[in-house]
Amino acid sequence: CLNLLMQSPDASVLFSSDAVGRHGKAYWGAYGASKAAVENFMQTLADEMEANTRVRVNSLDPGPVATGLRNLAYPGENPQNVASPDKVVRSHLYILGPDSKGITGQQFEN
Structure with missing residues (x-):
């Protein structure tokens, strides 16, 4: 997969952070x-x-x-107080898209 990305004129890898x-944080060690x-x-x-390609590599903490x-992990939490997937995806699309060309090695927070 990385070989294909390296052949692209504008490729991006995005890790979830x-x-x-x-x-x-206590009890979150692993x-x-x-x-x-x-x-x-x-x-x-x-x-x-x-150093060798045009592949951008970043991470995003949504x-x-x-x-x-999340509902299973935090059953008492009101889902309306938490971002919807529709809102979070915008950040992903920006980082993966051409508007972030030239940005690499960065950790983004939503």
Whole structure:
């Protein structure tokens, strides 16, 4: 897959991130460590791609999103107080699209 992206004149890789990967939180150790690893890998891959290709590599922390999985994790939370997937997708499309051309190695927060 990466070979195909490297052949593209404008390709983008976007990793999903979370604030707990940058700031530890009690009882979230394994999840936080996995997100910290994602951030590190994103930065490493961005450096490698920037040196030899036009592939942009970034990450996005969408924040809380009203999904079925979140509802299971936080059953008492009012879903109207959390961003809908429709609102969050706009940030994804911007980072993946041509308007963010030249931006790589960045961690975005929604």
